[in-house]
Amino acid sequence: MIPRYSRPEMTAIWSPEAKFRIWFEIEAHATSALAELGVVPKEAAAIVWDKGSKAVFDVARIDEIEREVKHDVIAFLTHLAEIVGPEARFVHQGMTSSDVLDTCFNVQLVRATDLLLADMDALLAAIRRRAFEHKMTPTIGRSHGIHAEPVTFGLKLAQAYAEFDRCRERLVNARREIATCAISGAVGTFANIDPRVEEYVAEKLGLAVEPVSTQVIPRDRHAMYFATLGVVASSIERLATEVRHLQRSEVYEAEEFFSEGQKGSSAMPHKRNPVLTENLTGLARMVRAYAMPAMENVALWHERDISHSSVERMIGPDATVTLDFALARLTGVVDKLLIYPENMQKNLDRLGGLVHSQRVLLALTQKGVSREDAYRLVQRNAMPVWRGEGDFLSLLKADPEVNKHLSDAELEEKFDLGYHLKHVDTIFRRVFGEA
Numbered sequence: 001m002i003p004r005y006s007r008p009e010m011t012a013i014w015s016p017e018a019k020f021r022i023w024f025e026i027e028a029h030a031t032s033a034l035a036e037l038g039v040v041p042k043e044a045a046a047i048v049w050d051k052g053s054k055a056v057f058d059v060a061r062i063d064e065i066e067r068e069v070k071h072d073v074i075a076f077l078t079h080l081a082e083i084v085g086p087e088a089r090f091v092h093q094g095m096t097s098s099d100v101l102d103t104c105f106n107v108q109l110v111r112a113t114d115l116l117l118a119d120m121d122a123l124l125a126a127i128r129r130r131a132f133e134h135k136m137t138p139t140i141g142r143s144h145g146i147h148a149e150p151v152t153f154g155l156k157l158a159q160a161y162a163e164f165d166r167c168r169e170r171l172v173n174a175r176r177e178i179a180t181c182a183i184s185g186a187v188g189t190f191a192n193i194d195p196r197v198e199e200y201v202a203e204k205l206g207l208a209v210e211p212v213s214t215q216v217i218p219r220d221r222h223a224m225y226f227a228t229l230g231v232v233a234s235s236i237e238r239l240a241t242e243v244r245h246l247q248r249s250e251v252y253e254a255e256e257f258f259s260e261g262q263k264g265s266s267a268m269p270h271k272r273n274p275v276l277t278e279n280l281t282g283l284a285r286m287v288r289a290y291a292m293p294a295m296e297n298v299a300l301w302h303e304r305d306i307s308h309s310s311v312e313r314m315i316g317p318d319a320t321v322t323l324d325f326a327l328a329r330l331t332g333v334v335d336k337l338l339i340y341p342e343n344m345q346k347n348l349d350r351l352g353g354l355v356h357s358q359r360v361l362l363a364l365t366q367k368g369v370s371r372e373d374a375y376r377l378v379q380r381n382a383m384p385v386w387r388g389e390g391d392f393l394s395l396l397k398a399d400p401e402v403n404k405h406l407s408d409a410e411l412e413e414k415f416d417l418g419y420h421l422k423h424v425d426t427i428f429r430r431v432f433g434e435a
Contacts, residue, residue, distance in 0.1 A: 001321045005283060010324040013111050014317035020057040022104045023076055026201060027091050028052055030099075030183055033200035034193075040090040047087040055083045073097040094193030098304060099183045102217040105312060106178050107205055109225060112320035113175040116232075119327035120168045124161060126334040128432065131157035135424060138417055139253060139344035140355065145245075147351050149358065150420040153254075153339060158431045160239045165431075167232045174228040177221050181205060182213035187303040215304040219297040222312070226294035229319050233287035236326050240277035240284070243333060247274045253344045257336035276333050283326045290315040348417070352385045353392035359414040360396060360406070367405040377401055 001011060012018055028049050035045035058079065066075035074097075081088035092100075135154035140147050181202035185193045202209045210217050247255040256276050258264075264271030293315060297308035348355065357378050364374035381395040381402070396402050396411050406414075 001317050005325045006321050007324055007328060010112060010115050010321050011317075013108050013115075014321070016059045016062075017057065019104060019108070020059070020062065020076060022107050023073075023100050024052050024055075024057070024080065025205070026100050026103050026183075027077075027080070027095075029201045029204045030095060030193075030197050031091055031093070033197040034090070034093055036200070037194055037196065039194070040093060041087075044087040044090045048084050048091060051084045052080065057083075071097075073100055094185050094191075094197075095183060096186045096215060098213075098216045099185065101309075102213075103181045103183065103201070103205070103207070105316060106180055106207065106217065108316065109178045109222075109320070110175055110206070112316075112324070113171055113178070115324055116229075116320065116327065117168065117171055117175070119324055119331070120164060120171060120232075123327055123331045123334070124164055124168065126331050127157050127161045127164065130334055130337065130339075131161055131428075131432075134339060134341075135428060136421060137339070137341045137344065138348060138421065139341075140348050147347075147355055149355050150348060150417055152421060152424055153341075153344065155424060155427060156242065157334075158428060160235075160242075162431045163235050163238070167235050170228045170231060174225045178225045179207050180210040180217055180221065181207040182210040182215075182217045184210075184213045184215070186215060188212065188214040188216075216300065216308075219294070219300065219308055222308075223291075223295045223298050226315060226319055227291045229323050230288040230291035233284040233323060233326065236330050237281050237284035239330065240280035240333070243277045243337065244274045244281070247272075247277075251343075251347065252340065253347060254337055254339045256333055257338055276329060280326055280330055280333075283322050283329075287319055287323050287326070290319040351392075352390070353415055354382050354385055356392070356415045357382055359419065360402075360411065363410065363414055364402070364405055369405055 001014065028045075031040060031045045031048050034040045035042040057076075061082075062072075062075050062079045065078050066072055069075055069078070077088070077092055080091060084091070131154045133154075134157065135152060137153040138150050139153045139156070141149050141151035181198060182188070183193065183198035183201050184190050184195070190198075198209055201207075212218075243254060243256065245251060246253045255272065256274050258272045263269075264273045264275075293311045297311055300308060361371075361374050361378045364377060365371050369377070377399065378396075381399055382392060384390055384395060385392050393411060393415055396406075397408050402411070
């Protein structure tokens with residue numbers, strides 16, 4: 001985790017203190033369940049809870065023990081025994097390390113996802129507000145980076161809203177898939193621990209029981225989870241890239257907020273660069289990169305190996321912390337985005353009316369001209385405009401072949417900007433609902 005791209009609440013989920021607290025809760029819940037089943041004394045389970053819940057686990061001490069025993073869970077249990085006393089012998093009865101590690105990892109991912117969902121809600125709210133603000137602000141739509149036909153800036157943002165709304169649903173599904181618990185013992189057979197213990201722990205932690213854990217929770221769940229984060233990151237990049245394009249000097253239809261005292265370049269004092277959205281593009285690349293090792297973790301040897309462990313110690317914190325930061329940063333970009341309708345109109349007019357070519361094409365076909373001939377007539381009048389040799393409407397009016405089918409008044413009607421915006425309300429209702 002890089003502090004520069006981290007936020008405290010998400011980072012805290014992955015702290016050693018938080019991890020060891022979850023480990024304790026897993027162990028203590030399991031001990032309580034064993035006590036209810038009569039496997040361990042209820043008094044011992046109560047002492048474990050009482051002393052463990054009041055304790056502040058000493059990370060340095062656990063690390064010290066691990067340097068000797070070379071095993072993180074044993075190091076923790078040894079330290080827990082130092083705190084609890086003789087009753088600690090009833091902790092971890094019939095369990096294996098993966099029961100603790102895998103269940104804890106999933107608890108952390110669930111908690112991280114809850115923060116990501118809150119981030120997503122804030123982003124959706126910001127996009128929605130700006131979309132309605134510019135619902136009918138006309139701008140040019142582009143395909144291949146070239147002027148195509150008019151849209152509105154509100155429609156651009158409505159598209160982003162719909163995309164992130166889908167991303168939110170994917171996060172909900174990913175949370176549900178990852179929220180499982182395994183307390184099944186060595187090779188997952190429950191030979192030394194009753195399945196009811198797993199059910200008890202799962203309920204206490206708000207998780208579902210893993211149907212077949214084979215000592216580890218199957219990593220296809222995690223592969224899907226991190227792939228989902230990668231898709232969310234790609235959507236972040238899509239909107240960030242749009243802003244970066246719109247901020248180009250030659251376009252300048254929108255730009256990131258530039259604060260008082262901000263500097264854009266160490267060499268050129270005039271610069272106002274899209275640094276936030278460029279940063280988001282880079283962060284998105286990193287989040288996507290974590291999906292591949294998560295997929296490679298699926299194929300473990302037999303019932304268990306730990307080739308996934310080192311991977312997850314990195315990608316769990318890094319992917320969630322980075323995505324949390326990116327979602328918050330994008331929300332700020334959208335919320336403060338500077339939008340220039342006048343420049344949008346200038347760009348709409350830049351090609352001398354060429355953006356209305358399809359309407360003229362269709363009008364000619366409706367007058368009986370073949371599509372091939374209509375295309376030829378429209379294109380031959382469009383090409384000079386690219387060279388700066390007149391405006392499109394005047395050239396069409398002066399073309400005798402076009403005049404045979406369309407009057408000047410009919411041609412002028414085909415250059416009505418409002419025509420392209422008549423279904424904006426329909427699209428908004430589809431995206432945002434009737435409200």
